[in-house]
Amino acid sequence: MNEMISITGISKSFGSKRVLDGISLQISSSEIFGLLGPSGAGKTTLIKIITGQLMQDGGTACVFDKDSRKLNGNDHRRLGIMMDNFGVYDRLSCYNNLKIFARIYGIRDDMIYSVLRKVGLESSAKSAAGKLSKGMKSRLRLARAFMTDPDILFLDEPTSGLDPVTADEIHKMILAEKERGKAVFLTTHTMSEAQKLCDNVGMLCDGHLIEYGAPDDICRKYDHQRMIRVHLKDGTETIIPHNRNGADKMCELISRGLTESIHTTEPDLCSVFMELTGKEISA
Template sequence: MREKAIDARHIKKKFEKDLALDDISFTIDEGEIFGFLGPSGSGKTTTINILTGQLNFYKGDAVIMGKSSQNLSAEHLEKIGLVSDTSGFYEKMTLYNNLIFYSKFYGIQKSRVDDLLKKVGLYDSRNKVAEKLSTGMKQRMLLVRALINRPKVIFLDEPTSGLDPATSRMIHKLILELKAAGTTIFLTTHDMNEATLLCDNLALLHKGRLVEEGKPSELIQKYNVDKKVIIHYFDGHQKTVAFADLGLVLADELENIVSIHSCEPTLEDVFITLTGGKLNV
């Protein structure tokens, strides 16, 4: 049985009179990719800040790597990586010097920086001044910085936001390599396909409350109430039929059918079913 990397129990957090997190609980195993999904303002960043010791809370308990998040030591913090839209960097320094400065802080060899830059496609751009990098390049630079010290737990807040599909696939490959090496990954994303592909488990957050949690495939099937498929024919037309009627259709029309696709919901559909709202806002 795997150890728990993160254990959050009944967390409540207020900002003055506003309740930002309302009794949320979840656990994350070591080496797991955990998706934390919700629209802007739902409490995702607040949760990350609590788990990384940047915010206190007034009720509940949050433990990361066996230590209370409200009492993390320097030794524990060195085992945590974080990429968010508020991560800062030295704008007037080159991309490379930004990372070399950070590697020296941890006593990490330059070769580690070089290898990571090659993995995210930034090695040839290493001498560009940081302020002149595109949004996607800055995002990749911050990802490399978060990985330099080989963290045991890494928080990735929208890691592929603003990236083209090819670069996003490169980042996905790196995330899966991190998982294979035993890294625990806490991932927020608005890309539901990304969450379905990468996450072992996920939680759906709405207005500070968890509305559903589980494996992506299991959640999709749980809310697949219509049980229908779309049939495409050689003559170009298509039709939707219930699972129960599929056998009869195949018996009568198999020679005319090109393909059959299930009509299962997406994670976006599941979220809308549960809340009436959308994830990508």
């Protein structure tokens, strides 16, 4: 796997407020990286720095082994960016919305239909973007990010405010891009989304990357309780310690046919974030 993004010691302040402080991470091809943090944590600022839209105060950000401040037009074509607050041209059709960017990127018209098909908007190609539902507008923004078949996708809160069905369809599209070898940089404050999609996550709080790694590894790392919760057939629940004594008790319950279901009590990303910061993350 090739390293697509490498950032080291990135710092950024707006006035006296330090938004990012010494952020370092790497993202490879075929990797979905999730940057997690509450609103205002600096997620979008980091995307802007990596994509060369904003100058960092310190540190280096490299994309395709190139300083992000020196990215040229060809490099930008290899980046697909979908920001949460990007608008669409309401009066124009979906097709014409994409046509603007096709002209900018020098992409053939037939590619527009191919991208619309990919995001499930082919039948709405001639509908005015202003008349689309929120979910369909998100698909249109996603289509815009897919236009150049980019090597890296930056998706800023791609499913924010969407219904579960649409969110799930967008998740499938993101996973399909990963399968095609693309790197995906995802920001979200939905922990379940990160746990489902991401190979690695970084937790951002008050400008610091407080945790970094695979979601399961992080959850295991903070599994202090090490307990097993057992639902019994009589409707009660019992907590068993995750040790030799607990194993004996578990064997006994199973051999007597009393167990209904067995659950581990390892924390999820949400509880890890709370443990680390004392703050809630989910919207």
